Amino acid sequence: MSTGTDQATAARDTAVIRVRGLVKSYPALRGRRGSGKGTAAVRASDGIDLDVRRGEIFGLLGPNGAGKSTLVRQLTGLLRPDAGAIAMLGHDLVRHPERAARLLGYLGQESTALDELTVGLAAETTGRLRGLDTRTARAERDAVLEELGLTEIAGRPIKRLSGGQRRLACFAATLVGERPVLVLDEPTTGMDPVARRAVWAAVDRRRAEHGATVLLVTHNVIEAETVLDRVAVMDGGRVIACDTPAGLKALVADEVRLDLVWRDEPPLHVPEIAALRATAIIAGRRWTLRLPQERARAVVAEVTGGPAFAALDDFTLATPSLEDVYLALGGRQKGLVKA
Amino acid sequence: MSVASAGAEMNAVAQATPGRAAEPYAVGTAEAAAALAPSARLLPALGAVYRAQLSRAKVARIPLLFVATFQSVGIMVLMRGVVDGGSQGPAARSVVAGSTVLVVAFVALNLLAQYFGQLRASGGLDHYATLPVPPAAVVLGAAGAYASFTVPGTLATAVMGCALFQLPFANLWVLAAVIPLAGAALSGLGAALGLLAPRQELATLFGQLGMSAALLLGVLPAANLPGPIGYVRDLLPSTYGVEALARAFDAHPDWLALCGDLSVCAAVGAVSLAVATWAYRRAACR
Structure with a gap:
């Protein structure tokens, strides 16, 4: 007691x-006359x-x-x-x-x-x-x-x-x-x-x-x-x-983040790369992938060892950040800053 | 078992619905409440706000104070060729008194309305609202500072006006009462307009309109105005400052009437500053 x-x-x-x-x-808020709709509650x-x-x-x-x-x-x-x-x-x-x-x-x-x-x-x-x-x-x-x-x-x-x-x-x-x-x-x-x-x-x-x-x-x-x-x-x-x-971060500890930056166009003629495209978050020449550790290692091996390497400018493999946590928890918006 | 029940209690707290949520607190608050830091007292806080606002003149306000003075002096020069009866007549007194009080209207009413409108729109009021300062200190400190900004321009305008229209300088000391009282009335009005206007642009608009009214109805001699406009003139607080100053240019001023005019300014000032304080309180916490 x-x-x-x-x-x-x-x-x-x-x-x-x-x-x-x-x-x-x-x-x-009601929209102004003529300017269409206002904002919802x-x-x-x-x-x-x-x-x-x-x-x-x-x-x-x-x-x-x-x-x-x-x-x-x-x-x-x-x-x-x-x-x-x-x-x-x-x-x-x-x-x-x-x-x-x-x-x-x-x-x-x-x-x-x-x-x-x-x-x-x-x-x-x-x-x-x-x-x-x-x-x-x-x-x-x-x-x-x-x-x-x-x-x-x-x-x-x-x-x-x-x-x-x-x-x-x-x-x-x-x-x-x-x-x-x-x-x-x-x-x-x-x-x-x-x-x-x-x-x-x-x-x-x-x-x-x-x-x-x-x-x-x-x-x-x-x-x-x-x-x-x-x-x-x-x-x-x-x-x-x-x-x-x-x-x-322990919530997403089994995942890692892989960033691939291409020199120019991504080498989509390589089947492994084409397959990755669907799961990547693409921002310009940068692809961001969130993958289980094993799979990430395999992808790095494919990218650095195969024909795709010629098209690669840079890559980073990182442990998850709070941004990954935010996204894993179902965060719907972009806008977190990494600096 | 006891640990489990404590856990259950914590859970219940964590998942409390909004309606029930206050209960755990009501129990917990009374015993463990920490000491509150002291609030700022009215007069020291008012002094601090006044001093801070006055220092803003150095950074941002001096060009505007010049504008206020040039505007009034320009109007007097223009009117010199227009007024009937030439120098020393009643029209000349109206023009000089009106132009002098116009400096107060420009700065205390127009600029203060804009300042509070901008402060409110940009979230700047949050700074004061999160300090333990009496609302009256913020409003009175700012109003006092803006009224003080008008002093050099008002003096310069009055002296130049007297020289231009050959009016007596002897009773210009009346300005020592006219500036603070007309300043209180007009800055109170300006602060209230700035804090009550739903949008910043409207605050600016109301400030400009108030100043234009003070210009047109103050500078033109009352005798020349059509009837209904004369009533509007009577409703404008700046009018009583103008009247008081115009009376001071008489050879034998009617001191009782002059005090009456200044009392109107004082009363309007008290009411408008009270309204402005209420408006500040309303704007600061939504």
Whole structure:
């Protein structure tokens, strides 16, 4: 009996964000006169259940339109769900959406509110609006800009920076005024590797020192595999799988991905190649095949040993990625990024 | 067995239907709720927004402030050849007062409506909505900053107008009350229009229309307007700023009437800023 109670208590204590049965629909839009049909009603969150644990970097992975941003907007109090429950650190955010601002730091995709400010003033003002007094806000601003390597451009308007630097400046503003939960919507879009490393180092430091929990929205598969502790794969407003990246990849462990890039036209006169065509995903000169390991080895032998080799420009054999998981789980859309 | 029952309980939670889903939480929330970070208080937050908005002038607004001033000065030069009675007459007072308040209408009403319209359309309001800041601080900070943008242009226009039409400079200190109060009324209106307009283009359109109305009905002497248009003029909050300033050019100003005009500005300002705050709240959380 005690075991059961302990387990239940532990689960409740470690779950920083709990989502149950979350539903959000956007109503159908009527088309304009003369312009044909409008859009159909969309169930952007279609019964989502989710637990994010303390100190975890938890990812929402899915292509555009999968419902990631809609879910995040509900978690940040920007959007009211039609049904379901959201609890963050024990607070009911469906009943009290305004409490979200006092629990989390949010980095949205848009920076228009900060665009015309300098990097330093954007960070300081955001800190002031998180309730810090002027002195603390300035001290935290200086520390965060230093940490992210932005001190030199602190006096420049965000508008005049490159896309990646702009994103990093907005990320800096998100960090001023410590919060136990960080919600980051595609934080590294447009960033160079140095800036990306700065972001992940800053996230790791907050996790190690303050036990911060991070909810990350991404459609970048490589990033998801390297930085996330657990990931929820989303498609069509639903969570179609939720596990560690390794755990998810184990679902398709018996498959490998074979990419063939032809110099020019594929050698369809070779019967083995012609037979492969039906199962390949073709993008220009690149054929992508998902095959059982044995079969993949045989195909590589055929392609590299036979007459087809002359037509071959390049080939790669890779273990499955989260994109393969997404497709294997029945993901219907393209649009995940591998970079 | 106990472990199994715990597992069953977790399962039940995981598969809870939307209608039942709130229950497990309602139990779990009360005991373990984490402390909330403090909210930003109204005045410091207002100060922070005001300062940030003011700094935007350096980056984006200075050319527009020049446009606002040139427009008003240009109108005065044009009208100088047109007004009856030449300098110092009642028409001259209307033209100078109207052109001066037009700077406020251009910046506080038109540009602020565009700013909030754009902020809302682009998702920029999310930034403020996810910070624990009172809505009034955002609206009042932005409105205050836009009203402040008008100060140099308004002063320049009033001084040049007095010189062009040989009006007395003595009572120009009245601008110290006219700018903030007309600024409150017009920026409140601008913010409300920008936040309430269903689309960004409409926010821009309403801002432009408001400014055009302030131009036509403010600059032209009231006595020359046809009857029904005179009523429309009375409905426009900028009119009361114009009237107050025009009275200040009299040799012996009617101070009571002047205060009456400014009170109308103050009242419209209070109401429109309250509406704008409500509109912000509505726009920020859907």
